Amino acid sequence: MQPDIKTETEQDQPWKIILGELDEKMGVKILEESAERVVATMPVEGNRQSFGLLHGGASLAFGEAIGSWAAVIHAGKGRSAVGVDVSATHHRSARSGTITGIATAIHLGRTTTSHEVVIYDDEERRLCSMRITNLILDRPKPGE
Template sequence: MMDNFTPPGSPGEARKDHGAELTAAGVPPEMHEWLGEHGVGRLTLKMGIRFLEMGADRMVATMPVEGNEQVAGILHGGAHLVLAETLGSFAAGIHAGPGRHALGIEISATHHRGVASGTVTGTATALHLGRTLTTHEVVMTDDDGRRLSTARITNLLRDSGT
């Protein structure tokens, strides 16, 4: 089994400088201050997720199939959900703004077709951007633009520290 990323140091070791991590993940420089304290997260890096667009209304990222397959050789269904939750939660966090954060409270997905190679693109589109809740639809497609899965994620927006 291939591992897309093995972080340095022990599992509990705090990492302080995330600039290289953010750049490698495709995060635009104007978003570095927002994510600088925490980075994009180890799972995002391990799955090979790379951001192409970042906004509350629309967020797009890619993820390789290789290294994220199930035993049958196709992209694992859980990998679809990791990509969907990453996109929906980051978009909700942007909408929440400074001093607030997003907490995923519901996610579901329908898998339409399998994919055994290439790159998956996830596109999150806001369905609702409220004061306390956000909901995004996330569509995953293959290299030919065919729909692989459709997910929906709802996030609760809270003030930081609560």
């Protein structure tokens, strides 16, 4: 069996987002991906709490994922990132539709990154504001 050898062009490409099990269960879809900005969507249906509202924990999991993905893209080849701090304020909730999360870089450093994550509803109303800080680690990403 031949080893999986990547071409020089493939090696130079930035890491592409790979959905985890929770992301798939929540129905996350990636629309845009870079260290500076990640945009994704998630359905409200399937992510509601017992009162029929979008679960606050689902919002946090969604926001933390997109902020961390941006950090991993920034980390570059042979490095990865892990979340070390996340804070969120829930402004309102949703009962149906699709939410959109936008992670925007605040700081892209050698050892840490910080991203603001804003989650909007279908009517572009702000549902949640978050900030996530990630630590850049000198270890390869899974699959590298």
